[in-house]
Amino acid sequence: MQLSSFLRPRWLMPLSAALGLAAWAALSRWSGLPAFILPPPGRVAARLWLTLQDGTLTRHTAATLLEVLLGLLAGSLAATLLGYGLARYRWLERLLSPYLVASQAIPIVAIAPLIVIWFGPGLFSKVLICALIVFFPILINTIVGLHAVPENLRDLMRSLHASRWQTLRYLEIPAAMPVFLGGLRIGATLSVIGAVVGEFVGADRGLGFLINVARGQFDTALVFVAVFTLILLALTLYGTVVLAEHHWLRWQRCPARPPQSPGGTQP
Amino acid sequence: MAMCAAVVQVEDLTVQFPPAAGEENNLQALGPVSFAVQPQEFVAVLGPSGSGKSTLLRVLAGLLPPSTGRVQVCGGSTAQVGLVFQQANLMPWRNVLQNITLPLELRGVPQAEAQRLGREWIEVIGLQGFESAWPRELSGGMAQRVALARALIQNPDLLLLDEPFGALDALTRERLAAELLTLWQARRNTVLMVTHSISEALLLSDRVLVFTSRPGRISLDLPVTLPRPRQEEMRYTATFGEMARALRAAIG
């Protein structure tokens, strides 16, 4: 077998995972690092099995997932609505954009404690942090997407006496969808970060909370389990948006057919 | 259609645009022009670039308000107007059939009925088998056919064509003009068509309006005396040649 065909993309992912795992195992075995610094893969696997069995992992994952999804939903909803308003009314954009830009200068990590102080350590403060972190990229992409609606198609819709609602549904939403989904893809991973940040600051559940507790007990294997679960969570969300793109943006994806008329002659 | 003396009635229409950067005066793009288009009439508009032809069509389509003068399209604000531009302007996220049925969908025609009509039109324009093709899979000529079908499916009171074949190669262009001729002779929608091709104007239309350069005014209103039904071969007749010469002279 030639190396090039062995390295086909299908093989590449499991291969790199296996290599990484091997390197990790080797490092933990021969580097002399204690297990509470770098636990060997077997120990992490055992810890994973344990936390899966007693339901800890599932419970904390579910808590984080709930925060992530609610935050993503609330953040993207607010961003989409405001984005539509800003794209539509120039004066509104002028009025609000200084605040919006300034708000981006505030690191979310810095105000997360404030949010937890104000709204308590419960679900709401986490959802709010997720929503805030998700908000900006989706807002920007909504505006960019709506600005990209072709003027000619607007003319077409107007000549057909389309109502504002019809213009939104038949033109603006589909035209802005590619850029919007790009924002949602970024937002989905950011939302996971937001949830963990919120849980670090103050919580009694969630994967961020689990990491905090495990760290306090020098249970590094458990930290690894939680981190891997978070990665998996973010990848799943990302993948879901990519799948949605695959479905909704079929029209973008198909290869351009060579021009050919049904009769076989050039029209 | 409502009862009107004419489908289009234009009186002393002018269109001005705000001055360009660094200019003092408004830019007068069009007019004053006055003319009328009768029901089932096919009127062609010829004129140099920048003479306000597209501007006129935009006013008639209700996309641009007149600066002065009066424009009346029979049926008023509810008139069905079909628009075809130089570019097909299809919605890339709708397939061929969905693009063609868009005007019906917007008017609330039931899905089944819209689809039936859409398929009929796909047959008329010869795109069977391409119902579910995406616009980006179409050649320029095919896309323009879809745009024509989309404009005609609503059986418009007025069809506005702005250099509909302008972006196509010469052969495709001639072929589509011939197809439009056949189509129109069977249906007789009222048409106002902007074109840069004298022979296209003569072959298709009942009347040719020639515009002067900016601001566009009508310098010639030439009835086309070729008999109906027309055929492509009429391009080579003496009458055709004479009228072509007159138009060429009027355009300058």
Ligand SMILES: Nc1ncnc2c1ncn2[C@@H]1O[C@H](COP(=O)(O)OP(=O)(O)OP(=O)(O)O)[C@@H](O)[C@H]1O
């Ligand atoms: N939205 C606009 N704002 C400012 N000026 C405009 C606008 N639209 C058109 N014009 C100007 O009006 C004049 C007429 O333009 P128009 O597009 O109607 O010409 P046309 O006859 O269609 O030309 P062509 O044959 O090249 O298509 C041009 O000088 C153009 O620059």
Ligand SMILES: [Mg+2]
């Ligand atoms: Mg033009």
